[in-house]
Amino acid sequence: MKLKKTIDLDPVLDDREHYLKKQLYSLVKTDSSIFDFLQVGALDGLWFWDLLDPENVWMNSSYWTTFGYDPEKMPHKVDSWQDIVFKEDLKNVYANFASHSKDPSCPYDQVVRFKHKLGHTVWVRCRGMMLRDEKGKPIKMLGAHTDITDIKNKEEELRLQSAFFEHIIDGTGLGTWQWNVKTGETILNERWAEMIGYSLAELEPISLGTWLEYSTKEDQDRSNKLLKDHFNKKTPFYECEFRMKHKNGEWIWVLDRGKVVSWDQDGNPEWMVGSHQEITKKKKDFERNRLFIEQTPSAIAMFDNKMDYLAASQKWFEIYEIEDKEILGKSYYEIFSKISERRKKNIVNCLKGKVIKNYEEKVKTKSGKFRWLSWELRTWYSNDQEIGGLIIHVSDITTIKKEEELKSLLRVAEDQNRRLKNFAHIVSHNLKSHSGNFEMLLDLFLQENPEIEDNEIIKLFKTASSNLSDTIAHLNEVVLINTSLDKSLVSMELKDVIDEVVRGVSAIALESKVEINNLVSDEIDVLAIPAYLDSILLNFITNGIKYRSKKRKSHITLSAVKTKNYVVLSIEDNGLGIDLTKHRSKLFGMYKTFHSNIKNSRGIGLFITKNQVEAIGGKIEVTSKVNQGTTFKIYMKYEKN
């Protein structure tokens, strides 16, 4: 404000002037106290120089106090001030003095520095005017000083500060932008353009569109959302990472930050300033790390020391059945609602640097499934060896556990099988030798005593002995089936084998009036052990004959189809049928018979047959209706090419 209070020495007063101004001017002329007040109170120094006797100059007291001197002790001589003025500034002073003396319209006005008595610099705006005689020759000169040190200091401070910021921006390689949200006016710095390989001149004219042109729609949408949040004052500043297309065709990553710096009366944003920082390398490194963790084939997650997610692998989501795909930054405790006290304690301990492992733990997942997990909590350290957080590594060992269970079951089964084999051996050998002895002794006894052959007891004894031998023989058959599983299978033409078997039973079939039709076509081959296949066919066909219905003309029909994995042989009869609702479960059991009125029903045939079919890798299905007939379907393997 001091600057504007120059002394107006123009004596001409206009009628339009304020009356108070007029009064003040007249008072100055008459009352010297007014002038005293002005020169002491309003100025930082006043001097009056006699140009005709240039040795003499009058300085007022504030002239000297401004520079820290006692006015009483200072002479009113022209050289009194020359010691404290900055010599560098004098050149300018002389030049201005010269031009002002030649031409009064050229102002004598400059800033001059003086050395304060205490050593610091005092900046003074020094103005002056010459008083001339009638011919225009300068005779006196009046000067006024205004101390502008404060302003100068502020200016300097400002200059330093702005240089400081420029250095920072330069040094950090920040691109800067200023954007008027209302008018769209946009100002960018050179670095902004350089970041994407251009000069500012190349990008002219600059507008908001300049950014739009070099970024993606997807990123722009994201950025707009974040901007809106900031405009609505939800966020203290705007921050967004996005890609920009470099001149060389590659995409660079930019961290964009900004802040609205002025708002209009309605609270709408006006000016916004911000910066672009290139983060391509960081982003790529991060991206690589993120991908590495994400695609790790095991479940792994990284947390900071507040237990917020930093990264997590796909497997992590799978194992814990986490549906929220955006868990980064979210808390571990938020994602898992139920966390055991033990786990919480483990986490606290781990964050203190302890490694905690558990080799197997059964956990129930969200969907209620049980999983066996093996996990490890491990601390991770930042560069400065501070605990940065922890890494949780989890392996799903459910399959391994299941395999272990299976293996142990297998061991039990193997053990049982071994004992069964042992038992089978006893049956096949020991029982057989005992029953053989019985038979032999009975035989000898009858040879020696032929007269008792008609004895009822001896007769029954003989039957019992032969039944015992039969039973043991059957058991032996079964034992042998189970022990010959690994015998190699032979490919055989099914139709031929059936024909052969049918020929063998033709006599009984003829006698029982059962018609046997072999509809199996020539080209169907099956894989089987020849003796088993014979036995299987013989058993089904003789069963069909044995359990025929006397009430109708009987037939047995054999047909076959080839499916993807099996040849399916159907053996269909129109015989007595079996009540499957009653008997299905024991149909293929040992010593099970279902027709009390049929003689020679031993109940061993289907049992052996089933075992034989299974021994060659097949299976049997049965459908039957009482008094209508039975169809057996035999699934057998065949050679594929």
Add this chain to the structure above:
Amino acid sequence: MRRIDIACVIDDDPIFVFGIKKVMQLIDFCEGIMVFKNGQEALNNLGAIISAKEKLPDIILLDLNMPILDGWQFLDEFIKIPCEKEILIYVVSSSVDPEDVLKAKSYEGVSDYIVKPISVSKLKEVLYDFENALN
């Protein structure tokens, strides 16, 4: 026609031994019978006979399942002993396991495999084969 002079039965089952002796008597199978309770006993005695050059059996009926030295072990040892006389060896066992049958037939010295119980007819066949064999 040849006749069986001495038949040798190697079997640990006394009932079987009793039975076979009876059958042999019935069909007049041989002149004399030698019985050993296991492979080891048979090997010792037959070995002694060979070294003493005494009379060896013409035919051996060998059980498989026996204590100390079983039928297989007996066979393995017996065929190592050099012997001028050709002795017919029949394996007589309760086992119907095809593996046993095949294994028995793999021995050159084994003539046949007879499944127990032994009967008059089975022994008659053996006798017939012996009498009608050349040499």
